Amino acid sequence: DVLMTQTPVSLPVSLGGQVSISCRSSQSLVHSDGNTYLHWYLQKPGQSPQLLIYRVSNRFSGVPDRFSGSGSGTDFTLKISRVEPEDLGVYYCLQSTHFPLTFGSGTKLEIK
């Protein structure tokens, strides 16, 4: 199985600040079709995960441009700028290039 190593586990941030979350995979996430199926989710307290970024760098419908994704191969980053209260929660990365699909263990974004 592809191991997804997500860091840090906890990320204190000041409102209005900028943060980065890293997700590294144990093998390349480039699919045979040429796409890289690495996605980012936010799970707010008491809610189901919501898609933020799909295929590395594409913002999902309604996601503000404060969120951006980058990376390639095995190394990926989610950046959040001008952090707002609604951004707090747990962030997960997911790879769907290889079966079984695997998630990172999560990064909790909290107020400093």
Next chain:
Amino acid sequence: EVQLVETGGGLVQPGKSLKLTCATSGFTFSNAWMHWVRQSPEKQLEWVAQIKAKSNNYATYYAESVKGRFTISRDDSKSSVYLQMNSLKEEDTAIYYCTWLLWYWGQGVMVTVSS
């Protein structure tokens, strides 16, 4: 508006069975690839199963941890996807989510396996 609503969860004894239903609306279900994902009490997310569309011969895929015990199926006439869970173990205790394409997720349903 896309909606996915899971039902069928509850408390069940080890070794017993349970069937989850995910009723959907707001998109063309017959073309949709559907997944079940679960979240343990420790908050770890785990992909469980996928079923593709009729055009893909309803191909199914499973996590090793549930293979042979769980069965994913669908009824396109009802825009619903199902998860039949047999021989349940305590480690199957989790919130179960159905998702369309891993883009849209339901609110989840709790399954507790305990004696």
